[in-house]
Amino acid sequence: MAAQKIHATTQKFTEIVDFADNIVVLEGGNACMIIEITASNFALLSKVEQDSRIYAYAGMLNSLSFPIQILIRNRRMDISSYIHELEDAISNTKNEQLAAYIEYYAAFVKEMVTVNVVLNKSFYIIIPFSSLEMGATGATQIQQKKQSQKDLFIETARKILTGKANSLLGQLQKFASSARILEQEDLIKLFYEIYNKDTEVDIDQMEQGADAPIIRGGIQQ
Numbered sequence: 001m002a003a004q005k006i007h008a009t010t011q012k013f014t015e016i017v018d019f020a021d022n023i024v025v026l027e028g029g030n031a032c033m034i035i036e037i038t039a040s041n042f043a044l045l046s047k048v049e050q051d052s053r054i055y056a057y058a059g060m061l062n063s064l065s066f067p068i069q070i071l072i073r074n075r076r077m078d079i080s081s082y083i084h085e086l087e088d089a090i091s092n093t094k095n096e097q098l099a100a101y102i103e104y105y106a107a108f109v110k111e112m113v114t115v116n117v118v119l120n121k122s123f124y125i126i127i128p129f130s131s132l133e134m135g136a137t138g139a140t141q142i143q144q145k146k147q148s149q150k151d152l153f154i155e156t157a158r159k160i161l162t163g164k165a166n167s168l169l170g171q172l173q174k175f176a177s178s179a180r181i182l183e184q185e186d187l188i189k190l191f192y193e194i195y196n197k198d199t200e201v202d203i204d205q206m207e208q209g210a211d212a213p214i215i216r217g218g219i220q221q
Contacts, residue, residue, distance in 0.1 A: 014195070015027045015028075015030075016191065019184045019187050019188060020154045020158070020184070021158070021183065021184050022158075022181050022182060022183050022184065022187070023154060023157055023158055023161065024187055024191075025153075025154065025157075029130065029131030029132075029153065030128065030129065030130050030131070031128075031129045031153070031154070031157040031161065032126050032127060032128045032129060032161070033126075033127045033129075033161040033162075033164070033165050033181060033182075034124050034125070034126050034127070034181070034182045034187065034190070035124065035125040035126075035127070035165060035168060035169070035172070035179055035180065035181055035182070036122070036123070036124055036179070036180055036181075036182055036186070037123040037124065037125065037172065037176045037177075037178070037179045038123075038176065038177045038178040038179070039121075039123050039176060039177060040176075040177045052175070053175040056171070056174035056175035057175055059171065059174070060168070060171035060172065060174070060175075063167075063171060066127070066128075066164055067128060068125050068126065068127055068128075068168070069125070069126040069128070070123075070124070070125055070126075071123070071124040071125075071126060072121060072122070072123055072124075073121070073122040073123075073124065073194075074120070074121055075120045075122070076120075077120045079109065079113060082109070083106060083109065083110065086102055086105065086106040086109070087106065089102050090102050090103050090106070124182075125168060125172075127161055127164050127165055127168070129157045129160055129161050131153060133156075133160060165181055169181075
């Protein structure tokens with residue numbers, strides 16, 4: 001008996017349908033917008049500053065009239081390139097004392113990485129949108145999957161999500177170092193890295209957007 005060709009791909013298990021500027025279009029008439037936050041080191045703040053950040057964060061949560069998802073992404077840092085830069089600095093410097101200091105520092109960094117896992121933390125707020133927010137009629141029309149209905153869905157999602165995002169950004173200014181809405185290129189890079197942890201972002205993937213597979217590996221069609 002001939003083996004049947006497997007058509008299913010890992011890609012089909014993702015909910016992502018498309019990227020439209022700063023909007024992630026999802027299955028089932030859903031979409032979302034993602035805000036990236038650059039946080040400060042809370043432990044280094046004074047007691048007054050810590051209390052101020054806590055109250056501002058609580059104020060933001062209490063002001064919400066829509067659901068959000070908070071994502072903290074931990075990635076193990078690869079500092080090999082940094083070590084190589086230090087080694088080059090040691091080789092190129094003509095100051096023996098400076099070279100000794102750099103060598104001592106490089107040894108300290110290597111030992112620190114060996115003993116401890118160095119993580120890079122990224123913080124995101126995901127703001128969801130559902131076609132149900134367009135009313136029962138709008139939600140029904142979206143299921144028809146016509147291009148005109150898809151365009152209407154994206155424009156409506158962008159308008160509503162932008163309003164939600166702007167209200168959040170105003171609150172985030174009170175306790176976050178910086179906050180920005182991720183654009184299409186940033187979104188593609190983010191999801192590519194999430195689904196392909198051990199690979200570099202492919203430039204062709206960035207250019208093709210959601211039309212190219214987000215997940216590498218596995219059985220493709």
